[in-house]
Amino acid sequence: MDHAALIYRTRLPVRIWHWLNALSVFVMLMSGMMILNAHPWLYWGKFGANPDHAWLEIPNFPGSDVPFPPLLTIPSRYDLAAARQWHFFFAWVLAASLVAFLVYAVTSRHLVRDLWLRREERSPGHLWRDIKAHAALRFPTGDAARAYNPLQKLAYLGVLLVLLPLVVLTGLTMSPALNAAFPVLLDLFGGRQSARSIHFLCASGLALFIAAHLAMVLLAGPLNELRSMVTGWYRLPMEKRP
Amino acid sequence: MTILTRRNALVGGAGLMLAGCDRIVASPTVRKVLTLGEKATMSAQRLVTDRNALAPEFTRADLSPSFRVNGTRAPGSADYQRHAAENFANWRLAVGGMVAHPLSLSHAQLRAMPARSQITRHDCVEGWSAIGEWTGVPLALVLRHAGLSANARYVVFHCADDYAGKPYYESIDMVDAFHPQTILAHTMNRQPLSVGHGAPLRLRVERQLGYKQAKYVMRIEAVASLAGIHGGGGGYWEDHRGYQWYAGI
Numbered sequence: 170m171d172h173a174a175l176i177y178r179t180r181l182p183v184r185i186w187h188w189l190n191a192l193s194v195f196v197m198l199m200s201g202m203m204i205l206n207a208h209p210w211l212y213w214g215k216f217g218a219n220p221d222h223a224w225l226e227i228p229n230f231p232g233s234d235v236p237f238p239p240l241l242t243i244p245s246r247y248d249l250a251a252a253r254q255w256h257f258f259f260a261w262v263l264a265a266s267l268v269a270f271l272v273y274a275v276t277s278r279h280l281v282r283d284l285w286l287r288r289e290e291r292s293p294g295h296l297w298r299d300i301k302a303h304a305a306l307r308f309p310t311g312d313a314a315r316a317y318n319p320l321q322k323l324a325y326l327g328v329l330l331v332l333l334p335l336v337v338l339t340g341l342t343m344s345p346a347l348n349a350a351f352p353v354l355l356d357l358f359g360g361r362q363s364a365r366s367i368h369f370l371c372a373s374g375l376a377l378f379i380a381a382h383l384a385m386v387l388l389a390g391p392l393n394e395l396r397s398m399v400t401g402w403y404r405l406p407m408e409k410r411p
Numbered sequence: 412m413t414i415l416t417r418r419n420a421l422v423g424g425a426g427l428m429l430a431g432c433d434r435i436v437a438s439p440t441v442r443k444v445l446t447l448g449e450k451a452t453m454s455a456q457r458l459v460t461d462r463n464a465l466a467p468e469f470t471r472a473d474l475s476p477s478f479r480v481n482g483t484r485a486p487g488s489a490d491y492q493r494h495a496a497e498n499f500a501n502w503r504l505a506v507g508g509m510v511a512h513p514l515s516l517s518h519a520q521l522r523a524m525p526a527r528s529q530i531t532r533h534d535c536v537e538g539w540s541a542i543g544e545w546t547g548v549p550l551a552l553v554l555r556h557a558g559l560s561a562n563a564r565y566v567v568f569h570c571a572d573d574y575a576g577k578p579y580y581e582s583i584d585m586v587d588a589f590h591p592q593t594i595l596a597h598t599m600n601r602q603p604l605s606v607g608h609g610a611p612l613r614l615r616v617e618r619q620l621g622y623k624q625a626k627y628v629m630r631i632e633a634v635a636s637l638a639g640i641h642g643g644g645g646g647y648w649e650d651h652r653g654y655q656w657y658a659g660i
Contacts, residue, residue, distance in 0.1 A: 207536075208535070208539050210539075215473055215532065215540070215542060216473070216532060216540045217540055218478075218540065218541045220476065220479060221477075239429060240425055240428075240429065244433065245433055246433075248653075249537065250655075251436060251442075251653060253654070254442065254446065254448065254449070254655070255436075257448040257449060257655075257660060258447065258448030261448055340660070343660060344456070344659055345619060345620065345659075346619070347460070347659075348466060348467055348532075348618075349464040349465055349467070349618050350456075350459055350461060350464045355467060361534065361540050362539075362540055365538060
């Protein structure tokens with residue numbers, strides 16, 4: 170009988186950042202939903218308020234007078250001031266840990282070695298096979314499971330290099346004081362209300378990622394996955410016998 | 412039966428979780444730690460921002476077609492209503508506190524003073540924005556006229572309106588008070604300021620959020636400390652609703 174190999178897959182800085190980021194993203198999403206409860210309409214452009222055209226009007230949760238119900242928000246009952254205290258405290262945790270992790274990922278070559286797609290992985294045929302394998306819930310086994318698979322890499326790169334930096338930058342663009350200091354931020358996103366809309370879309374993207382990520386963890390073996398993100402040690406899934 | 416029980420357990424569990432979260436949120440220690448975020452934001456913004464960096468100014472083509480009225484729509488006091496009925500002919504702005512020469516300025520005097528016009532964006536803490544054109548006297552000019560004491564650290568704006576039964580007021584520090592775009596606006600979109608938008612005089616402090624833009628300003632007071640003024644938080648929303656004094660984002 171084969172013994173499934175235990176490998177050291179996730180190094181300490183990755184694990185620390187993962188949990189710090191998970192905590193801050195959850196607090197940001199939950200307090201962010203409370204902030205959005207205060208004015209659940211989104212606009213494009215430089216300005217936007219009740220008389221103007223909103224591209225999205227989030228309907229109230231059934232039986233509630235706000236879109237996001239108490240179970241989803243921090244605090245649970247309507248309190249914009251407290252939600253802002255939570256949001257802008259954890260914004261510092263999120264942004265600082267993101268910058269630190271990006272520096273680590275580049276200098277330690279984690280980004281290039283573990284996350285960047287290898288040449289052969291970038292071919293459409295290879296990606297298509299990976300999509301089909303995911304759709305059929307067939308996951309890599311044996312040696313192939315030592316590395317992240319291409320779709321997994323794309324998801325992680327999307328969060329690390331696109332969604333998280335964009336959510337921080339669009340958040341900063343909503344600051345009137347920083348608009349004065351760095352007006353280029355407004356040009357970059359097309360105005361404060363556009364930045365607010367992009368901020369919401371990025372947050373929605375992060376929420377979708379979390380849903381997919383947790384589903385994959387459950388499907389791939391939650392205890393093994395959890396152990397690798399806590400201790401670093403991961404048991405390679407065994408190859409199926411013919 | 413089983414389904415009902417499981418459902419009850421779920422609801423009960425969610426309720427327990429909510430109660431636990433609410434306890435964490437309500438804890439004074441937690442709230443105190445969280446205010447470190449506001450302090451860090453203020454320090455960082457002041458560090459990276461040029462003191463005189465101007466808030467973006469727009470063109471008349473960018474004006475909001477309709478500028479939302481927010482907060483008090485018309486102060487209820489008999490005094491204010493008399494002033495409004497007289498078109499503010501007998502209204503006066505008091506400038507006092509830590510100044511060498513306290514001032515009492517009429518609406519006509521304020522309108523005759525050098526003015527600055529700016530088309531800027533008003534950002535409510537709730538998330539919406541509106542663009543308007545504001546014309547008014549630079550606050551720095553008024554403070555210099557009054558001979559502001561070198562020991563004064565804050566400027567407090569006492570307003571004519573009560574909000575939820577409590578007097579509205581706001582305050583800013585000297586960095587914002589002497590910023591070139593900080594004006595006492597008497598004109599909006601080239602019309603005399605309407606009652607809904609704060610007639611006869613409202614503060615524009617363009618690098619901060621909407622609740623700092625005090626409407627119905629009756630009295631300006633220079634002080635060394637905000638302690639002892641109403642709740643000591645520096646403003647109505649700060650005292651009664653826990654909003655940040657430095658509304659930097």
